[in-house]
Amino acid sequence: MDAVIDVLLDIFTKPAVIVALIALIGLAAQSKSFSDVLKGTVRTLVGFLVLAAGAGVVVTALNPFGEMFQHAFNVQGVVPNNEAIVAQVLLDYGSAAALIFFFGMIVNIALAATTRFKYIYLSGHVAFYIAAMFAVILGVAGFAPWAVVLWGSIAQGVYMVVSPALVQPFMRRVTGTDDVALGHTGGAGIALSGLVALITRGKGTSKSTEEMNFPKGLGFLRDTTVIVALSMAVIYVIVGLFAGAPYIENELSNGDNFIVYLLLLAANFSAGVFIILAGVRVVLAEIVPAFKGISEKLVKNAKPALDVPIVFTFAPNAVLIGFLASFVGGIVSMAAMVAMGTAVIIPGVVAHFMTGAASGVIGNAAGGRRGAMLGAFANGVAISFLPLFLLPVLGNVGLANATFSDADYGVFGLILGGLSAAGGQVAIIVGLIASVAVLYVLTFVLRARDKALAAATNTPEAREVEADLTDEAGRAATPPAVTPRH
Amino acid sequence: MTKFLAVCSTGLGSSFMVHMNIEKVLKELGISGIEVDHADLGSVSPSSADAVFVGSDLAEAAAGLGDVVVLTNIIDINELRAKVSDAAARHGHTA
Numbered sequence: 001m002d003a004v005i006d007v008l009l010d011i012f013t014k015p016a017v018i019v020a021l022i023a024l025i026g027l028a029a030q031s032k033s034f035s036d037v038l039k040g041t042v043r044t045l046v047g048f049l050v051l052a053a054g055a056g057v058v059v060t061a062l063n064p065f066g067e068m069f070q071h072a073f074n075v076q077g078v079v080p081n082n083e084a085i086v087a088q089v090l091l092d093y094g095s096a097a098a099l100i101f102f103f104g105m106i107v108n109i110a111l112a113a114t115t116r117f118k119y120i121y122l123s124g125h126v127a128f129y130i131a132a133m134f135a136v137i138l139g140v141a142g143f144a145p146w147a148v149v150l151w152g153s154i155a156q157g158v159y160m161v162v163s164p165a166l167v168q169p170f171m172r173r174v175t176g177t178d179d180v181a182l183g184h185t186g187g188a189g190i191a192l193s194g195l196v197a198l199i200t201r202g203k204g205t206s207k208s209t210e211e212m213n214f215p216k217g218l219g220f221l222r223d224t225t226v227i228v229a230l231s232m233a234v235i236y237v238i239v240g241l242f243a244g245a246p247y248i249e250n251e252l253s254n255g256d257n258f259i260v261y262l263l264l265l266a267a268n269f270s271a272g273v274f275i276i277l278a279g280v281r282v283v284l285a286e287i288v289p290a291f292k293g294i295s296e297k298l299v300k301n302a303k304p305a306l307d308v309p310i311v312f313t314f315a316p317n318a319v320l321i322g323f324l325a326s327f328v329g330g331i332v333s334m335a336a337m338v339a340m341g342t343a344v345i346i347p348g349v350v351a352h353f354m355t356g357a358a359s360g361v362i363g364n365a366a367g368g369r370r371g372a373m374l375g376a377f378a379n380g381v382a383i384s385f386l387p388l389f390l391l392p393v394l395g396n397v398g399l400a401n402a403t404f405s406d407a408d409y410g411v412f413g414l415i416l417g418g419l420s421a422a423g424g425q426v427a428i429i430v431g432l433i434a435s436v437a438v439l440y441v442l443t444f445v446l447r448a449r450d451k452a453l454a455a456a457t458n459t460p461e462a463r464e465v466e467a468d469l470t471d472e473a474g475r476a477a478t479p480p481a482v483t484p485r486h
Numbered sequence: 487m488t489k490f491l492a493v494c495s496t497g498l499g500s501s502f503m504v505h506m507n508i509e510k511v512l513k514e515l516g517i518s519g520i521e522v523d524h525a526d527l528g529s530v531s532p533s534s535a536d537a538v539f540v541g542s543d544l545a546e547a548a549a550g551l552g553d554v555v556v557l558t559n560i561i562d563i564n565e566l567r568a569k570v571s572d573a574a575a576r577h578g579h580t581a
Contacts, residue, residue: 122503123498123499124498124499124502125496125498125499126499175561180561184499222495222527222543222544222547223495223527223528223547224495224496224526224527224528225526225528226528274528277496277497277498277526280498281497281498281524281526284498284502288502288506289506292506304503306499306500306503306561307494307498307499307500307503308499308500309494309495309499309500309541309543309560310500310503310541310560310561312541312543313541313542313543313557313558313559313560314559316542316543319543
């Protein structure tokens with residue numbers, strides 16, 4: 001009997017199996033045919049193993065980088081890249097991460113159905129990544145495995161409605177509608193950009209980025225494989241020059257020329273990310289459509305929260321300005337870290353592109369071209385220092401040569417980590433219950449306000465107010481991206 | 487079988503959404519026999535699919551991938567419906 005239980009335990013504690021079972025449930029929920037269910041389940045199982053294999057490739061490229069950086073500067077050098085860190089984390093925390101990802105979707109649907117926060121977080125890849133981070137932080141806080149999954153799922157579900165909600169006031173200005181939201185782990189940094197743009201707008205004299213003539217031809221920036229390989233090559237060679245050719249050729253490259261060695265190492269890093277992305281794509285292929293289908297049935301007026309490129313077409317110039325301003329923020333921050341002698345967060349080009357570009361679009365909608373620049377710069381500083389502060393919260397994972405890159409990992413990770421430092425597991429549990437309570441209190445307060453407004457519209461003065469409000473809504477409905485701001 | 491491919495830079499988020507929306511629109515239009523998938527820009531070649539769907543921000547980078555359908559606004563389902571219907575007709579599929 002015990003032997004049977006041991007075998008079952010062996011099966012059901014393997015992350016690849018858990019992910020495959022989640023896909024199986026998703027496929028069955030969509031009432032797919034037997035062959036589709038079998039195909040999808042096996043594909044997901046294999047996809048997860050592909051992802052894990054990519055972790056090995058990324059680590060072989062990152063370990064020499066870490067040693068080289070340590071030798072050259074005597075501090076830890078960290079590459080913020082979600083794929084690189086998540087693939088490594090999944091080797092130890094895979095089961096918990098997969099279960100948090102799964103139950104988090106259920107909590108998301110429950111919260112969206114019963115509160116005013118109608119967001120359904122459909123960017124499965126980043127949801128999976130942040131589930132991995134919650135698994136790490138709760139594991140480091142000492143929770144038992146079942147408790148990691150329980151509290152992690154609640155944290156995940158709350159996260160999935162709060163992050164889109166933070167950006168939504170600014171999203172309305174970009175898209176001219178309240179029906180679509182932004183779902184990305186860059187959310188906090190993108191909302192910060194909107195806020196900075198509003199504060200620095202002054203009397204609103206800054207024109208829209210879209211009235212500028214801006215050079216085209218940077219389309220190659222959009223090929224992730226190429227941009228990761230090129231940007232890592234630049235970083236590897238610069239660090240390699242500081243570490244010195246003799247050190248690299250004696251200690252790391254087995255005598256190969258150090259430049260050749262470093263360029264191939266950078267290409268290796270990109271190869272690892274490529275493999276991980278392919279694995280993630282397969283893992284999500286069966287799960288996200290099921291989540292979308294079920295949420296559409298259960299949540300009335302659901303607002304899908306979608307990945308950042310949905311805003312790129314609203315303001316193409318702001319995309320480039322935002323990337324550049326965010327990247328400059330990353331470089332300035334790195335210089336500050338070198339001066340202060342802390343661990344150094346290398347600017348991650350992919351993170352600065354994705355979240356910086358979205359920050360540019362949001363900043364432009366809130367405060368014109370000045371808003372786009374200052375807002376995206378603020379995002380760039382945020383996604384440099386937040387990962388730095390997050391490192392100690394992650395325990396052993398914080399000692400790796402890669403880390404989580406976007407603002408939400410820092411903000412939500414530091415909240416959980418701060419609670420843990422202040423009052424251990426009890427504080428985390430109280431904090432999570434309180435955050436759910438706040439969502440419901442806000443729902444009741446806003447509902448009461450709406451009722452009061454509806455009742456007040458029966459008086460003549462109120463009708464005037466209502467007319468003003470309608471006018472306001474009408475103006476908000478024109479996409480600001482194409483409207484010059486004066 | 488005719489194949490439509492939605493493409494974005496990582497092939498994870500927005501292309502997946504466009505992929506799901508294309509399937510939804512094809513179902514609404516009553517068109518069958520078209521396989522839909524999504525991919526990252528770096529993995530796509532002109533022989534990958536009969537029609538490639540991208541947001542206008544990727545139009546330049548995706549040029550040369552054969553029948554490229556550029557979406558002005560990738561969250562506009564009406565625009566997608568019209569362009570999917572046209573693309574399906576171009577490749578011999580009508581409702």
